[in-house]
Amino acid sequence: MQRLLEQASRRAEEADATVKSDETVTLLVESGQLTRTAWSQERGTSLRVRSAGRIGVAGSTAADTAALIEAALSSAALGDEVDLLLPAPAPLPPVRTHSPAAEVASVADLAALGQGLLERLGREGLQVNVTVERSAGSVRVANTRGVEATYDVTAVTLAAEVTRVAGDGILTVGDHYAGADLPGEPAVSALAESIMRRVRWAERSATPPRGELPVLFTPAGTAALFLPIRQACLGKAVLRGVSPFGGRLGEQAFDASLTVTDDPWIPGATGSRAIDDEGVATRRLALVRGGVISGFIYDLETAALAAVPATGHARRHTFGKPQASYSNLVVTPGRSTWEDLVGGITDGLVVDELIGVGQGNVIGGAFAHPVALAYRVVNGEITGRVKDAAVTGNAYELLSRIGGLGRDLERRGSLAVPPILLEGVSVAPR
Amino acid sequence: MKNRLRDALQSSRADYTEIRLERSVTSAVTFRGARLEGATVSTDVGGFVRCLNRGCGWGMASFTAIDDLRAMVARAHELSLAVRLDAPIRLAEVPIHEADVDLPLGGDVRGIPLDVKKRHLESLNTLMLERDRRIVDTQSAYRDEVVEYWYANSEGTLLSELRPEVTLSAVAVARDQGTIERALESLGRRSGWDAVQGREDQFLAAADRAVALLAAPRVRGGTYPVVLDSKLAGVFVHEAFGHLSEADTGYETPQARERMTLGRRVGGPDLTIGDDGSAAALRGTLPFDDEGTPTRNTVLVQNGVLVGRLHSRETAARMGEAATGNARALSFRHPPIVRMTNTYIANGQGTREDLLRGIPLGIYACDAQGGQACLEDFSFTAGHGYMIRDGQLAELVKDVVIAGNLTSSPSW
Numbered sequence: 112m113q114r115l116l117e118q119a120s121r122r123a124e125e126a127d128a129t130v131k132s133d134e135t136v137t138l139l140v141e142s143g144q145l146t147r148t149a150w151s152q153e154r155g156t157s158l159r160v161r162s163a164g165r166i167g168v169a170g171s172t173a174a175d176t177a178a179l180i181e182a183a184l185s186s187a188a189l190g191d192e193v194d195l196l197l198p199a200p201a202p203l204p205p206v207r208t209h210s211p212a213a214e215v216a217s218v219a220d221l222a223a224l225g226q227g228l229l230e231r232l233g234r235e236g237l238q239v240n241v242t243v244e245r246s247a248g249s250v251r252v253a254n255t256r257g258v259e260a261t262y263d264v265t266a267v268t269l270a271a272e273v274t275r276v277a278g279d280g281i282l283t284v285g286d287h288y289a290g291a292d293l294p295g296e297p298a299v300s301a302l303a304e305s306i307m308r309r310v311r312w313a314e315r316s317a318t319p320p321r322g323e324l325p326v327l328f329t330p331a332g333t334a335a336l337f338l339p340i341r342q343a344c345l346g347k348a349v350l351r352g353v354s355p356f357g358g359r360l361g362e363q364a365f366d367a368s369l370t371v372t373d374d375p376w377i378p379g380a381t382g383s384r385a386i387d388d389e390g391v392a393t394r395r396l397a398l399v400r401g402g403v404i405s406g407f408i409y410d411l412e413t414a415a416l417a418a419v420p421a422t423g424h425a426r427r428h429t430f431g432k433p434q435a436s437y438s439n440l441v442v443t444p445g446r447s448t449w450e451d452l453v454g455g456i457t458d459g460l461v462v463d464e465l466i467g468v469g470q471g472n473v474i475g476g477a478f479a480h481p482v483a484l485a486y487r488v489v490n491g492e493i494t495g496r497v498k499d500a501a502v503t504g505n506a507y508e509l510l511s512r513i514g515g516l517g518r519d520l521e522r523r524g525s526l527a528v529p530p531i532l533l534e535g536v537s538v539a540p541r
Numbered sequence: 542m543k544n545r546l547r548d549a550l551q552s553s554r555a556d557y558t559e560i561r562l563e564r565s566v567t568s569a570v571t572f573r574g575a576r577l578e579g580a581t582v583s584t585d586v587g588g589f590v591r592c593l594n595r596g597c598g599w600g601m602a603s604f605t606a607i608d609d610l611r612a613m614v615a616r617a618h619e620l621s622l623a624v625r626l627d628a629p630i631r632l633a634e635v636p637i638h639e640a641d642v643d644l645p646l647g648g649d650v651r652g653i654p655l656d657v658k659k660r661h662l663e664s665l666n667t668l669m670l671e672r673d674r675r676i677v678d679t680q681s682a683y684r685d686e687v688v689e690y691w692y693a694n695s696e697g698t699l700l701s702e703l704r705p706e707v708t709l710s711a712v713a714v715a716r717d718q719g720t721i722e723r724a725l726e727s728l729g730r731r732s733g734w735d736a737v738q739g740r741e742d743q744f745l746a747a748a749d750r751a752v753a754l755l756a757a758p759r760v761r762g763g764t765y766p767v768v769l770d771s772k773l774a775g776v777f778v779h780e781a782f783g784h785l786s787e788a789d790t791g792y793e794t795p796q797a798r799e800r801m802t803l804g805r806r807v808g809g810p811d812l813t814i815g816d817d818g819s820a821a822a823l824r825g826t827l828p829f830d831d832e833g834t835p836t837r838n839t840v841l842v843q844n845g846v847l848v849g850r851l852h853s854r855e856t857a858a859r860m861g862e863a864a865t866g867n868a869r870a871l872s873f874r875h876p877p878i879v880r881m882t883n884t885y886i887a888n889g890q891g892t893r894e895d896l897l898r899g900i901p902l903g904i905y906a907c908d909a910q911g912g913q914a915c916l917e918d919f920s921f922t923a924g925h926g927y928m929i930r931d932g933q934l935a936e937l938v939k940d941v942v943i944a945g946n947l948t949s950s951p952s953w
Contacts, residue, residue, distance in 0.1 A: 144627075145598075148620040151874065152604040153587075171584040172605040173564070182582040185655045189580040218623055430583045 112253055115158065115176045120255045122184055123160035125197050127255070129388050129427050130156050133248025133264070136218060140225035140241040148218070155429025157388075162187040166195060166412070170430040195415045197254045201392045206385040207378040209263040210292040214247040221245055224293065228271055231303035237273050237310070244268040250388070258390035265291045266381060268524075269299070273306055275313075280498070284309045284484065286331070289524035291379035309463060309484065315495035317487035319540040325459035325514060326502060326536040327452050327488070330521035330528040332462040335478045337440070337528070339506045340371060342474040344398045346409035346435055350417045353474060355507070356404050365402040366513040368445055372397050373408065375423070375438035382438035382525035388427035393438065396422055402511075410435040437525065444529040445516025452515050452532050454491040460538055461486040461493060462502060476507040481541060503537040543701065546693040549610035555592035555600075555618040557632065559694035561831060562588040562607060563873045565686055566651065570659045572666045572681040580659050587873040592617040593632075598624030603874050633857035633864040635834045637696055642828040643703040647732030650685040650707065658683055661737070662709075665744045669713045672748035675755065677721075678714035681744075683707075685733065698833040706730070706824070709737050711744045715751035722754035722939065725910065725924060729824040736822075753937055754925060760938040766903035766929075767943055768896050773923055776909035778814060779884050781919045782807075786816070786841050786849075787867070787879040788856035805847045811889045814842040816851055818866055818882030825882035829866065832877055836866035853879045903929035906941050920944040 112130050119126035132154035139147035157170045160183045167187025171179045216224075225243040232239045246266045253259040270287035286305050288294045294302070328336060348354035356364070375393035377383050387393055389411050396406045409417065410425035410433050427433040453461070465480035485497045510533070517529035546560055564586045571578040587605040590613045594600075600621030602613045650658075666681040688704040710727035726747040730736040769777060784790070785801055792798050818836025820826055827836055832854050841849050852860070853868035856879055868877035897905065908924025926941035927934045 144625050145623055146626060147598060148624055149601040149603075149876075150616055150620060151602065152606055153874075154605050167581075168579075169582060171586075173584045173586040175584070178584060182584070186579075186581050189577060189656055189659050191577070218620070222623070430585075431581075432579065 112156075112251055113259070115156070115179070116253055116255055118176060119158060119160055119180050119183070122180060123162040123187065124164075125161045125255050126159065126183075127197050127258075127390060128156060128158045128253055130154070130251040131248065131429070133246045135244060135246035136221060138218065138222055138225060138243045140222065140229055140243070142239070143226070143229065145222050157427050157429055157433075158183045159433070160184060160187050161195065164192045165190040166193050168432050170428070172429060193412055193415055195411050197256050197411070198258060198390045198421070200257045200259075203260065203385040203392050204376055204394075206376050206383050206393070208265075208291055208383055208385075210265045210267075210379065213245060213265040213267050213291065213293045214263075216245060216293060224269060224299075228269060228299055228303060231299070232271055232273055232306060236277075237275050239274075240272045242268070242270045250384075252386055252388060252390050254390050258386075260386045260390070262385065267291070267293055269294050269302065271302065271306055273310060275310065282310070282313050282496070284313070287523065289381050291381075291383075312461075312486045312493050313484070313496035317495035317497050319497045319500035319538065320458055320460060320487060321539055322537075323535040324538050325456050325532060325534050326538065327456065327459065327461045327515075327530060327532045329461060329463045329530055330523065330526075331464060333442075333528050333531055335465050335468045335480060336506045336510060336531070336533075337371070337442070338469060338473050339476045339478075340398065340510075341437060341440070344407050346407045346413045346417060346419070346422075348474065349407050350413055354407075355474065355476065356407070359404050360406075362404050363402050364404050364507065365399055365510045367402045368513050368516050369399055369402050369510055370397065370443040371399040372441045372443070373406075373424070373437050373439065374441050377439050377441075377527075380439045380522070380525060384438065387423045387425045389421070389425040389433050391421050391423040391425065393423040398440075408435045408437065439525045439527065441520075441527045442529060442531075444518050444520045446518050447515045447532075449517060449519065449530060452517055452530055453488055453493065455515065455532070456488040457490060459488045460497065460500070460502070460536075461488055465502065476505045478506060479503040499541055501539055501541045503539070504533075504535075509533045509536060542691055543693070543699060545610055546691060546699065549614050550693055550695050552611045553592065553614045553618060553695060555594050555614075555621060555695075557593040557695055558590065558614060558617070559692070559832070560588060560590050560610065560614070561870070561873055562691040563688050565688040565872075567684065567686045568650065568655055568658055570655070570662050570683045572662060572679065574678050575667075575670060577659065577663075580655055582655060585872070588613065589870065589873045589876070590614050590617040591876065592621040593630060594618070594621045596625070596629060597621050598626045598630060599876070600624065601876055630855055631858040632854040633852070633862070635698075635832070635854060635864050637698050638829065638833060638835065639697070639699045640828070641701045644705060644731060644826070644828070645822065646687070646703070646705050647707075647730070647736050647822065648734030649687070650705065650733045651687055653734055658685070665709075665711065665740060668741055668744045669711060669748040672713075672745060673715070673752045675715045675717050675752050676713055676748050677716040680710075680712040682710045683737065687733075692829065692831065692833050694833055700829055700833060702828065704731065704827065705733050707733055707736050709740060711747045713747040713751040715748075715755050717755045720755050722751050724748070724750035724754065725908065730822055731824060731826045732822050750925060754939050757925070757937040757939045759940045760904065760926060760928075766900050768893070768900070768903065768905045768929065770905065770907040773906050773909045773921065774886060775884070776912050777919070777921060778886055779881060780912045780921075781914040782814060782841075783816070783881045783884045784914070786851050787881070788850050788852050788860060789879040792856070792860075801847065801850065803847050803849070806845055807842055807847050808845040810844045812842055812845045813840065813887035814885070815840045815887065816865075816867070816881050816884045820883050823883045825884075827882065830868045830877065831870040832864070832868040834864045834866040834868065836882060839865045839867075851879055851881065853877060897929050897934065898932040900929045900932055904938070904941060905929050905934055906943055918944075918946055
């Protein structure tokens with residue numbers, strides 16, 4: 112990689128590159144047997160050059176460095192003039208991204224992990240599929256200003272999907288664990304319990320309520336609420352003028368209990384890393400603090416165009432330009448227990464999964480989704496699964512008056528969110 | 542390369558082994574408005590090995606490290622041995638082929654410099670931007686690819702191919718005060734530089750339509766007889782019928798199998814549907830699929846009656862039918878699965894005017910912006926449409942969304 116940069120720097124003013132390599136094993140376990148296996152290996156190089164003030168990028172999975180440099184230079188010949196300053200070396204925080212035990216786990220070990228979860232979920236009348244995936248690899252980042260970093264990465268996913276075919280329809284419940292480490296006994300138990308709890312809640316069916324009601328979003332159910340904030344805090348959206356948060360840094364836009372932080376330093380979490388893919392040291396960044404809009408994320412190019420510092424959020428794949436994306440998003444938990452939150456609802460809904468999240472004009476905040484998994488709450492008790500209902504609202508408005516924030520943070524891969532109770536969500540049968 | 546493939550196959554201890562290798566070079570240019578968003582050249586090299594052993598399942602390995610094929614074969618073999626299946630996998634017989642097939646390159650894109658490609662797209666994009674002052678934004682994209690491809694299996698099939706592909710797309714955005722409209726044109730061919738020449742009319746058409754839609758009324762919701770133009774009919778037959786013909790996912794449930802029983806009547810006597818991977822220079826055209834089976838014309842519906850379906854070697858053997866050359870892999874990163882190639886509705890008897898003639902009030906729906914089918918229910922968004930009044934095309938209308946049920950829609 113140093114050789115690549117050295118060769119590139121003879122033809123260009125500056126250059127930076129990433130080399131990412133990994134090996135991934137994927138196993139599917141069904142009714143007690145390993146029914147599908149796959150292994151994949153990938154190594155790719157992404158090179159960026161600045162030549163005559165113009166930026167060019169090129170990517171390759173081949174070993175031919177001369178061709179890669181030519182491709183980057185031909186891209187730069189047509190590229191934009193951007194006053195992009197590559198970072199100099201800086202001290203890096205210690206961030207754990209790798210687990211030796213996960214790296215060396217054999218196919219048999221991984222199959223046993225899947226089998227363990229399968230056994231916990233096996234019940235009469237339930238069809239269970241378990242997927243286990245383990246990848247291990249490394250990331251190298253370097254530039255012609257002296258940045259050179261290498262770190263190892265492991266990623267383990269354990270996922271289960273349970274299907275129950277009853278007389279009146281099909282129930283599908285899924286959940287997963289993701290992290291750098293192999294899930295231990297407590298994590299596997301928690302995963303199994305989280306799935307079985309939903310299956311129990313869905314044993315009976317309930318009629319959908321109607322009106323402006325309190326709705327308790329489970330951590331899994333909050334996706335529709337936080338997607339608009341994720342899009343609105345992208346520096347690129349702010350720069351283009353399409354973010355509703357543009358020009359509003361420092362404004363109290365949400366309930367004072369809402370704090371959303373991007374945290375790349377959580378040990379072993381999916382999005383954790385000490386240095387980003389452009390060589391910028393990562394840091395914690397509050398997007399919303401105490402309800403106040405407080406930060407946006409930037410890659411080097413977007414930061415240069417917006418005349419702000421880069422935030423250490425660039426991700427870069429073999430093909431294409433570096434782009435800013437979140438590491439781990441954490442919503443600061445509150446004080447309420449799950450029982451407090453459900454117990455306080457006279458008539459309302461628990462929303463666990465919505466259909467079509469991410470479609471339409473997400474950044475506007477408005478959502479209208481049929482429920483995939485939701486449960487009716489009457490007088491503080493879950494009475495059964497609600498089908499054929501839809502929830503409608505505006506995420507920005509609803510999050511400006513939070514009815515209750517759970518104290519228990521659930522971590523799923525790169526997201527950590529507590530349950531959130533919102534008042535006055537529009538619920539209608541469909 | 543062929544010797545390396547033979548050597549790796551000989552080293553395999555599995556009952557069946559196949560190897561694919563690809564080396565693709567891609568150029569991509571995109572404009573947004575007058576601004577060049579990107580111009581890049583990428584190289585992607587990699588391979589895929591599948592092994593199968595009696596009583597076991599597939600073991601699969603994909604990789605970019607193509608230097609040690611023997612190690613990849615050994616890995617896929619080991620993974621195959623780890624899999625136990627109740628229903629054994631069998632593969633339908635396919636004749637052994639040894640062939641070098643270079644598809645016509647239609648003007649080899651590898652000889653054209655990136656800045657020439659950029660200038661070509663820029664001139665097309667500028668046509669849209671300068672067409673009308675109400676055109677406020679555009680998105681234009683050019684992409685080409687030439688894939689050097691090798692396939693070999695332990696039965697003796699050994700293929701080398703050169704597979705070109707080129708795509709061009711135009712989006713025009715028009716605005717008049719608060720109204721914003723978009724129009725899209727696109728093109729995809731298994732061909733090269735020649736296929737993107739003389740496309741000025743398509744880019745101008747996108748701009749003109751976006752502007753025309755500004756003043757067009759919304760279609761009035763209701764139940765109408767609908768005539769589809771050939772683009773929308775193509776998307777419709779792909780989504781609402783084609784996927785059901787794929788003998789893997791389309792046949793998973795008993796209900797699906799029942800619905801797709803051969804001999805069942807699914808349409809009128811004028812309706813013939815097929816899938817032809819051997820047609821000349823279309824986007825889905827290939828001499829062989831990614832299991833080394835020659836592509837062919839497979840008739841799916843003959844005069845309204847279901848007569849065929851699409852197969853890989855595995856699904857063909859399971860259903861006691863012949864492989865149809867429809868096992869396709871997106872790239873070396875993916876296993877082959879049953880997918881359509883070029884799906885068509887054969888010509889009927891009359892002209893478009895004949896179709897319209899008998900309709901007092903209806904809609905002629907054009908261009909697909911999106912579509913989804915869930916079993917027999919479907920929903921498609923047309924790019925635009927025209928009212929049909931007294932058997933003739935009348936005014937342009939927008940926001941045309943067609944929804945219905947496949948079997949209860951008599952329009953087939």
